[in-house]
Amino acid sequence: MAYSQKVVDKFEQTLKNPKEASVGRWKPGDKDFHRVGTGIVGAPACGDVMKLQIKCENIDGTNKIVDAKFKTYGCGSAIASSGELIDMLKGKTLEEAQNISNQEIVDILELPAIKIHCSVLAEEAIHRAIDDFKSRRNND
Amino acid sequence: MVPFTRKFDEMNTYYFDYASTTPVDSLVVDKMKECLSVDGAFGNSGSRSHVFGWKAEELVEEARVNVANLINCDPREIIWTSGATESDNLAIKGAAYFYSDKGKHIITSKIEHKAVLDVCRQLESESYEVTYLEPNNDGIITPESVEAALREDTVLVSLMHINNEIGVINDIEAIGKIVKQNGSIFHVDAAQSAGKIPIDIENLEVDLMSFSAHKIYGPKGIGALYIRRKPRVRLQPLFHGGGQERGIRAGTLPTHQIVGMGEAFKLAKEKMSEDFKNLSKYRDILWNGLKDMEEVYINGAIDNTFPGIFNMSFNFVEGESLIMALKNIAVSSGSACTSASLEPSYVLRALGRKDELAHSSIRFSFGRFTKEQEVKETVELVKDSVNKLREISPLWEMYQDGVDLDKIEWA
Numbered sequence: 001m002a003y004s005q006k007v008v009d010k011f012e013q014t015l016k017n018p019k020e021a022s023v024g025r026w027k028p029g030d031k032d033f034h035r036v037g038t039g040i041v042g043a044p045a046c047g048d049v050m051k052l053q054i055k056c057e058n059i060d061g062t063n064k065i066v067d068a069k070f071k072t073y074g075c076g077s078a079i080a081s082s083g084e085l086i087d088m089l090k091g092k093t094l095e096e097a098q099n100i101s102n103q104e105i106v107d108i109l110e111l112p113a114i115k116i117h118c119s120v121l122a123e124e125a126i127h128r129a130i131d132d133f134k135s136r137r138n139n140d
Numbered sequence: 141m142v143p144f145t146r147k148f149d150e151m152n153t154y155y156f157d158y159a160s161t162t163p164v165d166s167l168v169v170d171k172m173k174e175c176l177s178v179d180g181a182f183g184n185s186g187s188r189s190h191v192f193g194w195k196a197e198e199l200v201e202e203a204r205v206n207v208a209n210l211i212n213c214d215p216r217e218i219i220w221t222s223g224a225t226e227s228d229n230l231a232i233k234g235a236a237y238f239y240s241d242k243g244k245h246i247i248t249s250k251i252e253h254k255a256v257l258d259v260c261r262q263l264e265s266e267s268y269e270v271t272y273l274e275p276n277n278d279g280i281i282t283p284e285s286v287e288a289a290l291r292e293d294t295v296l297v298s299l300m301h302i303n304n305e306i307g308v309i310n311d312i313e314a315i316g317k318i319v320k321q322n323g324s325i326f327h328v329d330a331a332q333s334a335g336k337i338p339i340d341i342e343n344l345e346v347d348l349m350s351f352s353a354h355k356i357y358g359p360k361g362i363g364a365l366y367i368r369r370k371p372r373v374r375l376q377p378l379f380h381g382g383g384q385e386r387g388i389r390a391g392t393l394p395t396h397q398i399v400g401m402g403e404a405f406k407l408a409k410e411k412m413s414e415d416f417k418n419l420s421k422y423r424d425i426l427w428n429g430l431k432d433m434e435e436v437y438i439n440g441a442i443d444n445t446f447p448g449i450f451n452m453s454f455n456f457v458e459g460e461s462l463i464m465a466l467k468n469i470a471v472s473s474g475s476a477c478t479s480a481s482l483e484p485s486y487v488l489r490a491l492g493r494k495d496e497l498a499h500s501s502i503r504f505s506f507g508r509f510t511k512e513q514e515v516k517e518t519v520e521l522v523k524d525s526v527n528k529l530r531e532i533s534p535l536w537e538m539y540q541d542g543v544d545l546d547k548i549e550w551a
Binding site for chain 2: 072
């Protein structure tokens with residue numbers, strides 16, 4: 001198994017400058033927390049846990065992702081996949097985000113076959129985060 | 141396994157994976173070179189009719205003495221093989237087949253090398269019954285657990301001396317006595333221990349012992365099997381052919397490999413105490429430098445452990461990502477992500493470690509060419525990398541928030 005230079009670069013950038021790579025979190029009590037959707041997927045026993053948060057704003061009647069943050073426990077490609085997903089999400093409507101497929105991440109990062117589950121995890125994380133956001137909409 | 145593509149700058153990469161393999165000592169290389177070309181001892185040691193064969197035979201026998209001297213046995217008790225995997229195969233299958241009249245029960249442990257476990261699995265498919273002993277929490281197979289598992293029809297007990305993942309040392313002297321009382325054959329895989337800690341066959345009730353050259357600064361592709369002569373232990377051969385090695389293992393002897401192994405074992409005997417002292421120092425530097433970090437665990441134990449192998453878990457950090465972050469340090473991990481099977485280390489699981497601690501494990505293994513400065517720098521690099529990875533770890537965040545991770549229902 002070998003990683004592409006893209007995975008290595010993404011991983012190293014994330015580690016070197018986590019803030020710039022959107023590592024972080026919004027927590028209860030934060031201003032606008034009611035406009036944040038959180039998705040946590042994976043399990044420690046399986047070796048990867050991804051936590052994705054999206055912050056949405058209602059722009060002209062459509063919810064758009066204006067910012068996103070993540071934290072990931074997992075192998076290099078899981079961390080790189082989360083970072084890649086974040087880049088894709090910003091500026092997208094929820095509907096567009098919902099349609100992101102794991103294959104896009106596989107293609108961009110040139111993930112080896114044995115690491116495709118990392119991209120699947122990222123896809124699941126966005127679905128969870130969107131569901132979570134939608135469940136909060138009444139709190140607007 | 142290298143988990144990512146990178147043009148390694150080998151000169152600036154510290155090698156801490158000696159338990160996987162070692163570089164060949166340059167003294168060994170010099171001796172090996174003398175056995176290959178037309179002006180060297182290239183002959184077939186089986187050729188009895190000319191000087192080329194005689195010279196090769198002389199060197200092979202000299203090497204056999206060197207191997208025998210390391211463990212204090214008779215050179216006639218040493219058989220050349222292609223490595224410890226073949227030695228394990230020959231010992232286990234050879235004894236199980238030859239003594240099948242005694243019974244078809246074999247005892248081994250859950251934390252053996254695959255070269256033992258897979259042979260046992262194969263024998264299970266040939267109507268043998270295998271008991272896989274559980275280690276205690278430190279990873280040791282206790283003599284009591286062996287005693288409890290022995291049966292009248294136990295033909296063979298196969299256990300390792302030093303565990304390759306966690307470095308713990310089994311008490312093969314005590315276990316040997318118990319196995320002997322039962323009249324069973326005792327095989328010990330000494331691939332990780334030969335040349336690293338003293339082994340004196342005279343004081344051990346061991347019938348068969350596997351050795352590898354490349355774990356102790358010899359070449360890959362050569363190993364040996366000790367086979368006790370008094371009382372004589374017999375094996376059914378696996379390779380048939382030209383009758384070499386008294387018919388137990390046919391095949392032309394690779395003179396250069398054998399000479400390399402002999403030289404490596406001779407050097408190991410000379411350097412064992414110095415090597416051991418240095419390895420203990422390196423292990424202590426590493427552990428003393430890291431033990432005050434939060435949530436770090438030793439897999440295995442500090443006592444009763446070979447200091448050249450040190451296995452630690454850094455909770456809330458996944459092992460492969462840590463290896464990637466430590467890009468100029470060559471280590472291995474029990475994490476699933478570094479294995480083709482995507483299963484975390486079966487050895488760490490057998491110790492009763494939670495899977496997440498197996499995923500978070502790193503094995504450091506030091507050797508003869510490790511420098512103190514490298515270890516000191518590594519302490520700082522590990523701290524820095526673990527801290528950075530924890531900063532991006534949601535599990536670390538939860539731990540800091542006081543969340544009990546065991547109580548969460550993970551998706």
